[in-house]
Amino acid sequence: MTFKKITETPSNHNDLEKKSVGEIISSINEEDHKVAAAVQKKLNDISKLIKRIEPRMKKGGRLFYIGAGTSGRLGILDASECPPTFGVSDGLVIGLIAGGDKAIRKSQEFAEDSLSQGWKDLKNYNISKNDSVIGIAASGTTPYVVSTIEKCNSEGILTGCITCNSGSPLSKVSEIPIEIIVGPEFVTGSTRMKSGTAQKLVLNMISTTIMIRLGKVLGNKMVDMQLSNNKLVERAEKMLINELKISRKEAQGLLEKNKNVRDSLKEFRK
Numbered sequence: 001m002t003f004k005k006i007t008e009t010p011s012n013h014n015d016l017e018k019k020s021v022g023e024i025i026s027s028i029n030e031e032d033h034k035v036a037a038a039v040q041k042k043l044n045d046i047s048k049l050i051k052r053i054e055p056r057m058k059k060g061g062r063l064f065y066i067g068a069g070t071s072g073r074l075g076i077l078d079a080s081e082c083p084p085t086f087g088v089s090d091g092l093v094i095g096l097i098a099g100g101d102k103a104i105r106k107s108q109e110f111a112e113d114s115l116s117q118g119w120k121d122l123k124n125y126n127i128s129k130n131d132s133v134i135g136i137a138a139s140g141t142t143p144y145v146v147s148t149i150e151k152c153n154s155e156g157i158l159t160g161c162i163t164c165n166s167g168s169p170l171s172k173v174s175e176i177p178i179e180i181i182v183g184p185e186f187v188t189g190s191t192r193m194k195s196g197t198a199q200k201l202v203l204n205m206i207s208t209t210i211m212i213r214l215g216k217v218l219g220n221k222m223v224d225m226q227l228s229n230n231k232l233v234e235r236a237e238k239m240l241i242n243e244l245k246i247s248r249k250e251a252q253g254l255l256e257k258n259k260n261v262r263d264s265l266k267e268f269r270k
Contacts, residue, residue, distance in 0.1 A: 003167040006181060007138050007195055011188045028193070031186045035197045038182045039205075046205055049160040049176040053132045053206075054213050056158060057092075060130060063210070064122060065095045067136035068112035068144050070192045071162075071199060072097030073104055075136050078203040084232075086216040087224030087260060093207060096121045098144040111144065118148030127157065134206070135161040136199055138191035140168020140179075149173050162202050164195040178202060223262040227255065236261050244268050 013027050039046075053063060065075030076095030083090045098117065099108025111117070122133070133152045135145040140163035149159045150173045161174035164182055171177035180202060182194040211217065216224050227233050239261050240251040246268070254264035 009184045045178045062131045063093045064133045068098035070196050071136040084226045086211040115147040118144045119151040129156045132158040138164045138195035140165045140170035
């Protein structure tokens with residue numbers, strides 16, 4: 001391996017078992033402060049990837065995240081939040097993890113080492129050239145992810161990645177790599193910490209920006225959100241009350257008829 005795995009370098013903190021609770025959480029917080037700054041350095045790369053994905057999705061393409069372990073779970077988390085937040089179908093942003101859905105809760109031995117399963121997983125969704133695939137791997141070396149991105153490239157599918165090592169195999173095979181270098185983890189090698197936080201921040205940026213660009217936000221409001229619980233129903237009522245200067249009863253009537261904020265606004269403004 002010709003690159004340095006910063007994610008595996010020794011922690012800047014030692015004798016952790018001898019520290020008090022206060023000392024431990026203070027040190028973790030100290031390390032976490034470095035994450036947002038590391039993401040900021042890569043805003044141009046993040047923007048570049050989003051700008052390439054956007055036109056594909058406007059033409060009906062989908063966005064896939066693919067990863068293993070923590071990275072895979074973060075992709076699934078971000079994808080699963082898009083339908084309730086933005087009212088899109090659950091087939092628009094899709095998260096895949098090595099080992100399948102059972103790996104979300106329990107690690108599947110050696111699943112991340114497969115060189116062929118990732119592409120098989122994508123083929124189950126009839127992956128096409130209209131789609132985009134982002135590989136997520138803190139180390140940038142996960143075979144399941146690297147091999148899948150390579151195959152996507154050969155099939156003419158747009159590829160990007162989110163990794164926390166510079167010059168990794170994953171970065172080298174991705175069309176648009178995003179390398180967030182957060183430095184050594186508080187617990188040596190535990191990439192569920194700063195690396196995972198960095199990946200989540202980038203995923204937030206990608207999915208939220210794309211949804212805004214697809215017209216799923218009005219002003220700063222989630223007008224297409226699914227009204228799947230009382231909290232969201234109350235939020236929708238407040239949006240209508242504030243925007244239209246109407247009573248709560250009127251807002252409730254609009255939502256009961258139209259099922260979301262956007263259509264309720266259209267109905268009222270006819």
